[in-house]
Amino acid sequence: MIHKTVIKARYAETDQMGIIHHSVYPVWYETARTEFIKTSGITYSQLEKKGIMLPLSEIGCKYILPVHYEDEVVVETKITKITCAKIVFGYRVLLDGKVVNEGFSVHGFVSSDSFKPINIKKVLPDFYEKLKSVYED
Numbered sequence: 001m002i003h004k005t006v007i008k009a010r011y012a013e014t015d016q017m018g019i020i021h022h023s024v025y026p027v028w029y030e031t032a033r034t035e036f037i038k039t040s041g042i043t044y045s046q047l048e049k050k051g052i053m054l055p056l057s058e059i060g061c062k063y064i065l066p067v068h069y070e071d072e073v074v075v076e077t078k079i080t081k082i083t084c085a086k087i088v089f090g091y092r093v094l095l096d097g098k099v100v101n102e103g104f105s106v107h108g109f110v111s112s113d114s115f116k117p118i119n120i121k122k123v124l125p126d127f128y129e130k131l132k133s134v135y136e137d
């Protein structure tokens with residue numbers, strides 16, 4: 001499943017050249033990932049209340065075309081890999097149907113009290129199965 005999140009580029013996100021600063025894309029990924037997670041029937045804050053966190057362990061980003069102030073982009077988000085211990089999300093940012101950016105982020109499933117890895121399949125099996133069902137190989 002590919003989830004689509006619409007984001008309007010804000011003036012504060014531009015750099016001196018008038019384009020969206022490179023540091024903004026991971027923030028857009030986070031916004032899109034949070035919306036994607038909601039489709040599983042649980043929010044990030046609900047996960048945290050259950051004692052589960054998804055810290056970032058790796059991120060990658062490829063810049064293809066510029067985005068400017070007030071451009072409306074669509075961030076496509078999908079799961080590209082999932083195991084009992086980690087999840088990898090893929091992102092494509094589109095402007096007028098053209099890919100302007102691609103990226104990924106890797107997150108581990110950890111306990112909020114110990115920050116040690118957990119087996120999400122055992123701790124929250126319904127959540128794991130829902131994510132697994134929308135995983136795109």
